[in-house]
Amino acid sequence: MNVMSQTWVAIGDLTEIPVLGARCVKNGDMTIAVFRTADDQVLAIEDKCPHKNGPLSQGIVHDNCVTCPLHNWVISLETGRAQGADEGSVRVFPAKQEDGKVYLALTV
Amino acid sequence: MTRQKLVVVGNGMAPGRMLEHLFTLAPDTYDVTIFNAEPRVNYNRLMLSPVLSGEKTYEDIITHDDAWYADNGIILHKSAKVSGIDRGAKTVTSENGITASYDKLVIATGSSPFIIPLPGKDLDGVLTYRDLDDVEKMLVAAKSGGRAIVIGGGLLGLEAAAGLKMQGMEVTVLHLMPTLMERQLDPAAGYLLEAEFVRRGIEVRTKANSHEILGTEDGKVRGIKLDDGTIIEASIVVMAVGIRPSTDLAKATGLDVNRGIIVADDMRTSDPDIFSLGECVEHRSMCYGLVAPLYEMAEVIASNLTGGSSTYTGSVTATKLKVTGVDLYSAGDFAEGEGREEIVLRDGAAGIYKRLVLKDNRIIGAVLYGETSDGPWFFDMLKKGTDVSVMRDTLIFGQAYQGGDPLDPTAAVAALPDDAEICGCNGVCKGKIVTAIKDKGLTTLDDVRAHTKASASCGTCTGLVEKLMTATLGDAFNPQAVKPVCGCTHHSHDEVRRLIKVKGLKTIPAVMQELEWTTSQGCAKCRPALNYYLVCDWPDEYADDYQSRFINERVHANIQKDGTYSVVPRMWGGMTSSKELRAIADVVDKYNIPAVKCTGGQRIDMLGIKKEDLPGVWEDLGKAGFVSGQAYAKGLRTVKTCVGSDWCRFGTQDSTGLGIKLEKFMWGSWTPAKLKLAVSGCPRNCAEATCKDIGIICVDSGFEIHFAGAAGLDIKGTEVLGLVKTEEEALEYVVALAQMYREQGHYLERIYKWAKRIGLDEIRQQIMDDAEKRQGYFDRFVFSQKFAQVDPWSERVSGKDKHEFKPMAAFSLEAAE
Numbered sequence: 001m002n003v004m005s006q007t008w009v010a011i012g013d014l015t016e017i018p019v020l021g022a023r024c025v026k027n028g029d030m031t032i033a034v035f036r037t038a039d040d041q042v043l044a045i046e047d048k049c050p051h052k053n054g055p056l057s058q059g060i061v062h063d064n065c066v067t068c069p070l071h072n073w074v075i076s077l078e079t080g081r082a083q084g085a086d087e088g089s090v091r092v093f094p095a096k097q098e099d100g101k102v103y104l105a106l107t108v
Numbered sequence: 109m110t111r112q113k114l115v116v117v118g119n120g121m122a123p124g125r126m127l128e129h130l131f132t133l134a135p136d137t138y139d140v141t142i143f144n145a146e147p148r149v150n151y152n153r154l155m156l157s158p159v160l161s162g163e164k165t166y167e168d169i170i171t172h173d174d175a176w177y178a179d180n181g182i183i184l185h186k187s188a189k190v191s192g193i194d195r196g197a198k199t200v201t202s203e204n205g206i207t208a209s210y211d212k213l214v215i216a217t218g219s220s221p222f223i224i225p226l227p228g229k230d231l232d233g234v235l236t237y238r239d240l241d242d243v244e245k246m247l248v249a250a251k252s253g254g255r256a257i258v259i260g261g262g263l264l265g266l267e268a269a270a271g272l273k274m275q276g277m278e279v280t281v282l283h284l285m286p287t288l289m290e291r292q293l294d295p296a297a298g299y300l301l302e303a304e305f306v307r308r309g310i311e312v313r314t315k316a317n318s319h320e321i322l323g324t325e326d327g328k329v330r331g332i333k334l335d336d337g338t339i340i341e342a343s344i345v346v347m348a349v350g351i352r353p354s355t356d357l358a359k360a361t362g363l364d365v366n367r368g369i370i371v372a373d374d375m376r377t378s379d380p381d382i383f384s385l386g387e388c389v390e391h392r393s394m395c396y397g398l399v400a401p402l403y404e405m406a407e408v409i410a411s412n413l414t415g416g417s418s419t420y421t422g423s424v425t426a427t428k429l430k431v432t433g434v435d436l437y438s439a440g441d442f443a444e445g446e447g448r449e450e451i452v453l454r455d456g457a458a459g460i461y462k463r464l465v466l467k468d469n470r471i472i473g474a475v476l477y478g479e480t481s482d483g484p485w486f487f488d489m490l491k492k493g494t495d496v497s498v499m500r501d502t503l504i505f506g507q508a509y510q511g512g513d514p515l516d517p518t519a520a521v522a523a524l525p526d527d528a529e530i531c532g533c534n535g536v537c538k539g540k541i542v543t544a545i546k547d548k549g550l551t552t553l554d555d556v557r558a559h560t561k562a563s564a565s566c567g568t569c570t571g572l573v574e575k576l577m578t579a580t581l582g583d584a585f586n587p588q589a590v591k592p593v594c595g596c597t598h599h600s601h602d603e604v605r606r607l608i609k610v611k612g613l614k615t616i617p618a619v620m621q622e623l624e625w626t627t628s629q630g631c632a633k634c635r636p637a638l639n640y641y642l643v644c645d646w647p648d649e650y651a652d653d654y655q656s657r658f659i660n661e662r663v664h665a666n667i668q669k670d671g672t673y674s675v676v677p678r679m680w681g682g683m684t685s686s687k688e689l690r691a692i693a694d695v696v697d698k699y700n701i702p703a704v705k706c707t708g709g710q711r712i713d714m715l716g717i718k719k720e721d722l723p724g725v726w727e728d729l730g731k732a733g734f735v736s737g738q739a740y741a742k743g744l745r746t747v748k749t750c751v752g753s754d755w756c757r758f759g760t761q762d763s764t765g766l767g768i769k770l771e772k773f774m775w776g777s778w779t780p781a782k783l784k785l786a787v788s789g790c791p792r793n794c795a796e797a798t799c800k801d802i803g804i805i806c807v808d809s810g811f812e813i814h815f816a817g818a819a820g821l822d823i824k825g826t827e828v829l830g831l832v833k834t835e836e837e838a839l840e841y842v843v844a845l846a847q848m849y850r851e852q853g854h855y856l857e858r859i860y861k862w863a864k865r866i867g868l869d870e871i872r873q874q875i876m877d878d879a880e881k882r883q884g885y886f887d888r889f890v891f892s893q894k895f896a897q898v899d900p901w902s903e904r905v906s907g908k909d910k911h912e913f914k915p916m917a918a919f920s921l922e923a924a925e
Contacts, residue, residue: 009917009919011916011917012916012917016911016916017911017916018654018655018911019286019655020629020655020656021654021655021911023911023915023916024915024916025915025916025917025918025919026915026917026918026919027918027919028919031915034916038294038295038628038629039290039291039294039442040290040291052669053670053671054671055667055671058659058662058663058667058671059632059659060632060635060636060655060656060657060658061655062627062629062630062631062632062635063627063628063629063631064445064446067631067632069658069659069660069667070667070669072632074632076446078445078446079446102916106919
């Protein structure tokens with residue numbers, strides 16, 4: 001059988017991600033940026049701005065959005081959609097934290 | 109009908125409430141036996157804090173006294189901890205040998221405080237804060253005075269801290285997170301709470317990680333050691349970091365247990381004759397630690413014990429801190445999110461912060477600080493899912509404001525009498541302001557400030573003055589003429605900088621609260637600006653907020669279009685050596701750096717470095733004596749020089765030497781925007797000093813200082829500041845100029861724009877003619893450098909911000925079979 005299914009994968013402790021910051025998770029060729037908000041939600045999106053592939057994990061986080069470090073596009077961490085007048089979107093991955101551990105839903 | 113036998117394990121608030129309901133519904137159904145591990149009747153645990161603070165006594169907080177148990181025919185076994193349940197025989201046995209049989213059993217073992225497994229946790233004087241025994245121990249300890257350390261800045265920890273302080277102890281709160289009560293409050297409210305505790309004389313240390321509890325030889329607590337090596341002396345340590353459901357008994361009995369004892373919606377455990385409620389249960393993956401959900405569970409069990417079929421479906425909870433004089437209320441979900449809107453009301457002077465989070469025109473979360481009387485009203489609408497669209501505009505002002513006539517604030521100000529005081533700091537009344545506006549034809553806020561001093565000090569009356577101007581001038585006055593920093597505030601950069609100093613604001617949450625920011629966290633525009641202003645104004649006290657810095661200033665390299673980085677080490681004054689060049693060559697080979705380029709600032713740029721290689725690159729460069737060139741900083745970049753009198757046949761002074769001195773003196777300083785310098789050894793100007801932010805042209809008679817040049821988007825030759833005779837003077841004047849710009853510039857405003865705004869004459873006057881001012885600027889720059897001149901590369905090689913450079917985890921895709 002060859003079934004692709006989503007599984008929660010533990011990626012580390014919440015404390016390893018700075019508040020209003022992000023860490024990267026490499027999944028094969030893809031990099032996923034895992035963000036931690038002011039109230040300790042974790043949100044994960046592909047680390048690739050829809051504009052010119054900027055590393056979103058390196059941006060400034062505010063209001064559950066991140067401002068891309070290359071050209072200041074603002075991307076929602078929840079929907080992956082560009083905010084304001086810009087159009088484009090990036091993949092979103094389910095993420096959660098439980099008792100200080102961070103989990104990412106990955107297709108394995 | 110014979111009565112059934114009901115046994116209750118635990119005598120807390122939840123089973124107490126459950127029994128009350130039970131006796132109301134069906135008074136004669138059960139004979140009740142209670143096993144209580146504590147030696148008491150039932151009391152209100154929520155009221156422990158007033159007992160600790162001395163505002164109430166134990167007797168005041170008893171909810172069910174001995175008579176109540178007797179009246180209802182309850183057998184209460186005190187100090188009887190249950191040791192086993194036999195589900196086959198349907199009996200319960202306690203440690204002291206009492207056995208009771210049941211038809212229905214209720215487990216309400218509650219929770220126990222979480223003990224951090226620190227060395228020294230078993231010392232005499234390490235306490236928790238859970239029941240009356242704990243409170244009594246604290247009261248005894250408080251009698252002998254000294255310092256109490258409370259670990260945990262959550263609800264319980266803060267109540268304990270406030271109580272111990274009222275009992276006369278010195279108190280320090282240690283909290284792991286950056287702000288207090290971070291689970292219930294957003295950072296803005298957390299800041300206000302911390303300020304209030306500090307005002308009460310309670311020391312609050314956030315981001316404080318305990319390392320070890322220190323003891324005396326005879327096993328008593330003597331203090332605590334933090335991870336950073338700090339030692340705080342103390343006679344007691346109270347751990348208030350959280351609770352965990354007490355599930356040992358249920359587990360031993362073979363019931364399904366996860367984090368808590370698992371119950372279904374009917375509050376039955378995996379055994380249909382055994383119910384459970386309170387803090388020990390887990391319902392739909394949730395464990396509750398607040399009283400409201402426990403009461404709801406109590407009602408459901410009482411009904412189901414008497415043949416009903418009630419269900420519990422989970423609770424939305426609200427939190428209130430029970431410290432006298434601190435008004436704080438939070439409820440629901442106040443996270444940011446898609447489709448959510450927030451309404452923020454801040455009153456800096458009164459210390460009020462209110463924030464409502466709305467989704468689809470319904471309140472889903474509320475945080476109130478300073479004024480909480482509308483908390484229950486908001487909470488009620490939250491629970492009911494009331495559509496608030498009709499009152500959205502005035503919702504935040506509370507219930508009393510709804511339905512009345514809308515108040516026109518300008519009309520209210522216009523109606524004030526002439527002798528009403530507008531500006532308390534400078535004692536300016538309304539009549540004086542209105543007269544000045546009319547007689548002198550004032551049209552801007554700055555004019556009014558200059559002529560009357562109204563709102564020129566703390567600035568909290570700015571809104572009033574503006575409304576007065578609107579009332580006096582009509583449409584001729586447009587307060588929006590001042591360009592705000594960003595959409596999060598109505599204050600301009602100048603106002604923000606002035607108020608940071610006047611009000612002594614030293615953190616980003618403090619600025620946002622006191623200056624009434626309209627968002628809870630700011631944005632990518634205002635946060636870096638605030639961070640710079642605070643770094644500049646409080647160099648020794650402010651802790652740089654890295655998450656408010658652009659990536660380049662966080663990782664100390666320049667991000668490139670493909671997400672790789674470039675690294676530029678300092679080459680002081682543009683000088684280098686074979687040893688340095690060899691080290692660079694080795695680094696380029698070792699890390700396969702694809703491109704090496706000479707920069708316009710006389711240094712070498714290595715491009716295309718992977719982020720995870722940065723620490724290694726720096727380490728190797730550091731070994732060769734290099735430090736970061738800060739080619740990414742809103743701060744001092746390069747000092748470009750020509751070879752000067754050392755080599756050049758036209759050179760008049762040692763321009764290279766002066767350049768190196770300037771760079772070594774000024775490196776590491778943060779400035780509003782990048783700052784590039786140059787020193788040319790003669791007026792032929794080979795170092796191109798006349799298009800730099802600050803430039804020096806050496807001449808026979810001394811050093812001509814230039815500034816405010818530009819060679820980027822704008823091209824502009826420099827202006828002359830003045831001529832000085834010696835190298836020492838040149839350094840002093842340049843440094844003073846840089847400091848003046850640091851203190852007055854708007855974030856991202858280059859020096860030429862600042863100079864245009866301030867006026868060249870004003871700058872020349874302060875730096876060239878006013879020795880006292882110049883000295884002041886110079887001294888402040890030198891002071892600030894004490895904290896700024898730390899090489900960021902070597903800091904990171906030795907481990908700082910490790911998390912920035914490595915992926916958190918890596919998975920490789922497995923081949924499909």
